[in-house]
Amino acid sequence: xxxxxxxxxxxxxxLKRTDYNEHSVPLFLTSSFVFDSADExxxxxxxxxxxxxxxxxxxxxxxxxIQKVCMLExxxxxxATASGMAAIFTTFMxxxxxxxxxxxxxxxxxxxxxIFTKHFPKWNISHSYFNxxxxxxxxxxxxxxTKFIYxxxxxxxxxxxxxxxxxxxxxxxxxxxxxxxxxxxxPYLQQPIKLGADLxxxxxxxxxDGQGRxxxxxxxxxxxxxNDIYLFGRLTGPSMSPFNAWVLSKSLxxxxxxxxxxxxxxxxxxxxxxxxxxxxxxxxxxLTSHPHYQIAKKQMKAGGGIITITLKGGYExxxxxxxxxxxxxxxxxxxxxxTIATHPASSTHCKLSEQERLAVGITPxxxxxxxxxEHRSDLLNDILDSLANLP
Numbered sequence: 001x002x003x004x005x006x007x008x009x010x011x012x013x014x015l016k017r018t019d020y021n022e023h024s025v026p027l028f029l030t031s032s033f034v035f036d037s038a039d040e041x042x043x044x045x046x047x048x049x050x051x052x053x054x055x056x057x058x059x060x061x062x063x064x065x066i067q068k069v070c071m072l073e074x075x076x077x078x079x080a081t082a083s084g085m086a087a088i089f090t091t092f093m094x095x096x097x098x099x100x101x102x103x104x105x106x107x108x109x110x111x112x113x114x115i116f117t118k119h120f121p122k123w124n125i126s127h128s129y130f131n132x133x134x135x136x137x138x139x140x141x142x143x144x145x146t147k148f149i150y151x152x153x154x155x156x157x158x159x160x161x162x163x164x165x166x167x168x169x170x171x172x173x174x175x176x177x178x179x180x181x182x183x184x185x186x187p188y189l190q191q192p193i194k195l196g197a198d199l200x201x202x203x204x205x206x207x208x209d210g211q212g213r214x215x216x217x218x219x220x221x222x223x224x225x226x227n228d229i230y231l232f233g234r235l236t237g238p239s240m241s242p243f244n245a246w247v248l249s250k251s252l253x254x255x256x257x258x259x260x261x262x263x264x265x266x267x268x269x270x271x272x273x274x275x276x277x278x279x280x281x282x283x284x285x286x287l288t289s290h291p292h293y294q295i296a297k298k299q300m301k302a303g304g305g306i307i308t309i310t311l312k313g314g315y316e317x318x319x320x321x322x323x324x325x326x327x328x329x330x331x332x333x334x335x336x337x338x339t340i341a342t343h344p345a346s347s348t349h350c351k352l353s354e355q356e357r358l359a360v361g362i363t364p365x366x367x368x369x370x371x372x373x374e375h376r377s378d379l380l381n382d383i384l385d386s387l388a389n390l391p
Contacts, residue, residue, distance in 0.1 A: 006188060009071045011253045015064045027246050028060045057234050061245040066218065068252050069208075072187040073200050075220035079230045080245060084183065084203020085111050086238035087217030091179065091201060094232035095225075098124040100147040105132050105162060107155035107360040109181070110349040131359075132160040133291070139170050148177035148198075154184045154296075157344045157368040158361035159283045159308050161292035164299055168196025177225070183207070183335075188259045189301045198222055204248050206335030207305070210258050211251070214244040258337070258373065262305030265379065266371040270307050272380055278317070278387050280365070281310040306334065307369045315364035317390055318343050322367065324386035327378060334370035339379055342368040 004012070014025050033052040035041040044051040052058065058066075066078040081087040092115065096102065104116060106129035116127045128141040132155060149171050153162040164180065171178040179199045180192040186207045192200050202208060204216035217240070219229055233239070263286075270284035282289075285296035286303030296303060311317035322330050322341050331340045332348055342348060344362050352362070371379065 006072060007256045010068060010255055013064075013068045013071055014249075015060055025061070025064060025246065025249065028055075028242050030059075030242075031055050055242060056237055056239045059242045059245065061242040061249065062240050065204075065216075065240070065245040065249040065252075066220070068249055069187065069202070069218050070220050072252070072255075073182075073191055073220050074193055075200065076223040077226035077230075078218055078220035079226055079233055080204075080240040081217040081219070081233065081238045082240055082244075083215045083238075084201070084205055084217040087201050087203070087219045088112055088181070089115060090233045090236070090238050091199060091219045091229055093236075094229040095177065096120075096125050096147050099145060101126045101128070101143045101145045102148055102150060103128050103130060103138060103141050103146055103176075104150040105130060105152060105155065105160075107132050107158050107160055108150075108152055109156045110344075110351055112181075113349075113356075114351060132158075132162055135162060135166060138167065139174075142170075142174050142176070146174070146176055148179050150179045150181075152181040152184070153190075153299075154285055154304060154306065155360075156184065157306070157308060157342070157348070157366070159184075159285060159290075159306055160361070161285055161290075161295040161299075163295050164192055164195035164197065171198075172196070184304050184306055185300055186255060186259055186304075188256050189263070189304060190299055193221065195299060199225055205333070207259065207262070208248055208255065208335075209251050210255070210335060210337060212331075212333055212336040212338070214247045216240050216244050216248050259302070259305070261373050262371055263302035265373070265376045266305050266307050267303055268376045269369075269371060269380055269383070270303075273307075273309060273383065276384075276387060278312055278390055279309050280312045281308075283308045283310075305371045307371060309367050309369065310363055311365035311367065311390070313365065313390065315343075315345070318365045318367055320390055321386050324389045325382055326385070327374070327382040328369070334368070336370060337373045339372035339374060340370040342370070344368055 032054045043049045044053050062080045066080050070078045130138040151162050177198045180197040182200045183203045199221035201219045270287050274282045284307045328339045328341050
């Protein structure tokens with residue numbers, strides 16, 4: 001598949017055909033696999049062969065999904081999990097030990113924040129946050145026991161951008177791992193490994209699926225690191241189901257087409273909403289007004305499918321705006337074919353303190369809009385009608 005375009009790789013990379021000579025990859029709904037001899041089973045368990053053993057370890061369907069994402073991210077190896085948070089937690093726990101320290105951008109998904117603040121301390125693992133607008137302060141947070149630097153770009157939900165090449169240079173200088181959550185961008189818009197990341201994580205539940213059907217997660221990167229993650233996952237069991245892997249692998253075939261539409265719709269809506277009387281801010285990476293516009297243009301193919309808008313009337317206005325929507329639905333998900341509105345302060349990031357939320361740009365009036373594939377005029381009319389009905 002060398003020198004093939006992204007679209008071709010996503011469609012043509014698939015498992016070897018079975019004896020039935022099928023055109024589309026079949027589902028392998030089996031918990032385990034059989035061997036022709038006791039010695040074959042011994043060899044498989046002792047890593048002397050690549051034979052499938054047990055679907056908790058790996059399955060033909062999960063294997064195909066992993067291979068596809070590795071090709072798209074230009075990674076050496078990968079491990080698929082039952083959800084995006086399973087990928088994040090499994091990656092962390094395979095790498096850190098008691099007494100270690102990690103550095104992360106302060107603007108991270110609420111559940112990731114909870115791992116850092118509520119669970120890491122139980123295992124004597126500490127963390128430091130750097131402000132995404134002050135990356136030059138990152139280096140001062142590194143300690144002798146720091147293990148890795150972790151970041152999201154674009155961040156969830158504030159849509160802030162971090163210069164991957166700059167952070168990679170700091171990580172390499174201090175011999176630290178750089179782990180990047182690439183969920184918002186997808187490998188179609190951004191490839192962190194090419195910009196210096198060691199590991200890249202996705203919630204495949206989002207854009208990789210694209211239709212709100214299944215849960216899934218994946219981490220890809222350097223083979224020696226993935227091997228440790230695989231062994232930890234093999235023992236602890238956060239496995240992706242074969243059915244979900246089959247769905248996700250098929251979904252990747254249309255990822256580029258879908259992302260083009262998500263991005264086109266999002267940019268159009270951001271441009272139309274900027275300057276609306278009842279909004280104090282519209283944030284989208286490819287708006288020239290975005291504070292990190294130059295970073296976005298440098299490392300992303302397009303701006304992604306997420307917009308944030310901030311209502312001047314705060315929480316009450318945000319709540320009324322969401323209730324006024326007719327076409328757009330309220331949900332905590334994102335990356336769906338259908339446009340979704342979320343109020344992070346009261347939902348996905350509600351466990352953060354008010355001070356913590358404000359520090360990462362999550363104000364009471366902020367709404368995250370995951371822009372779908374509907375006609376952009378219908379979406380714009382729904383948003384404008386909702387705004388018009390605000391006091």
